[in-house]
Amino acid sequence: MPARSYDTLQGTLERITYVNEENHYVVARLQVSGRRDLATIVGNLPTVTPGETLKLTGEWIQHNRYGEQFKVEAFETISPATLTGIEKYLGSGLIKGIGPIFAKRLVEVFGIDTLRIIEEEPSRLLTVDGIGEVRLQRIRTAWEEQKEIREVMIFLQGHGVSSAYAAKIFKTYGKSSIAIVQENPYRLAKDIYGIGFKTADRIAQAIGIEKHSPLRVEAGVIYVLNELAGEGHVYYPIGDLTKASAGILEVDEDLVTQAVERLRHEEQVICLPVRDRTQMDEPEPQGVAAYLASLYAAEEGVARRLQALAEGGELPADIDIERAILWAEQTNRLHLAEQQKEAIREALIRKLLVITGGPGTGKTTILRCILQILDKKHRRMLLCSPTGRAAKRMSEATGREAKTIHRLLEFSPKDGRFKR
Known part of the structure; x- marks a missing residue:
């Protein structure tokens, strides 16, 4: 894909019409030599001030409502070179202690050297009527702060x-x-x-960091694990992770292996032996898997909580379960598989049960049968899902109202907690 080409624009900042203090998004008007009308510029422009000369890199766009605008991708501040520019720059409120009145006085005394005097010989400002030690200190502090911001912006954009x-x-x-x-x-x-x-x-x-830098490889491994998490993988086999990371980063697998070991030592990544869930009688681990530390903590926390809930004992067995299952089969004119029957049995006596399986394995049928049996016994039931979309699907599948977990437990955004 060819590199994107940008236009350049240089001019004096006349006025700022809008600024977002959070992200420094600015809408401003720029006086450009050779243009009769002021140009509208938009973009993230921290620290810019009326009176400054700006060199901008970006592209012209056509806004549906506001017309032609120059969208800024990068910018460079050039100190104002005219007396009017200096006065406008200092009088804009950029420097605490200098307003329009003092800006005019400073320019009258020091002329084109005003900014150099503030930078190199600030004590000379005391010769200006109305500037004492307190105001001078405010000016010096504000000037240094602005200088720091500019240095950072210039470095980063460079x-x-x-x-x-x-x-x-x-x-x-x-x-x-x-x-x-x-x-x-x-x-x-x-x-x-x-x-x-x-x-x-x-x-x-x-900034010159090597492709094979340990910092880069470690960050790359974390990036790959995050990408895999987005695809639904809470953990990933070490061998596959190493190959995937080496391919994306274009480095040797040995470097990835070393990076994973350092991340494990720093507890950013958790490595554990895993077993094939379909071969639970197999005593030997099937390999080692890597977790992001945050996902490992989340998975372990969920498992502990589920275990605590599941160990709460059995419910009173006041239902003839086998008869109830037979009734459900006859009512729905179907023949349940043995695992489906086992799921219904467990659901009717356990305080908590997790039923899992891929699409088409009969989860919805199991749920419908459980609800029908409990309904026949006049039990009160509530259905909920993590998302609104899932709740809608559950309602369609069961013919009953289903809510999101947050709605069911009445989450209060104001208090940041559930009311139930």
């Missing part, structure tokens, strides 16, 4: 990070952004929503 991601990175790490990205850019995938392994890997390559 290494191929879009302005949108750069804004997220600075919001997360602040003035430590450069040090963290240089030390381990793969932290971004873990710490910042929206930045995945592939984006972090591009940044890592841009």
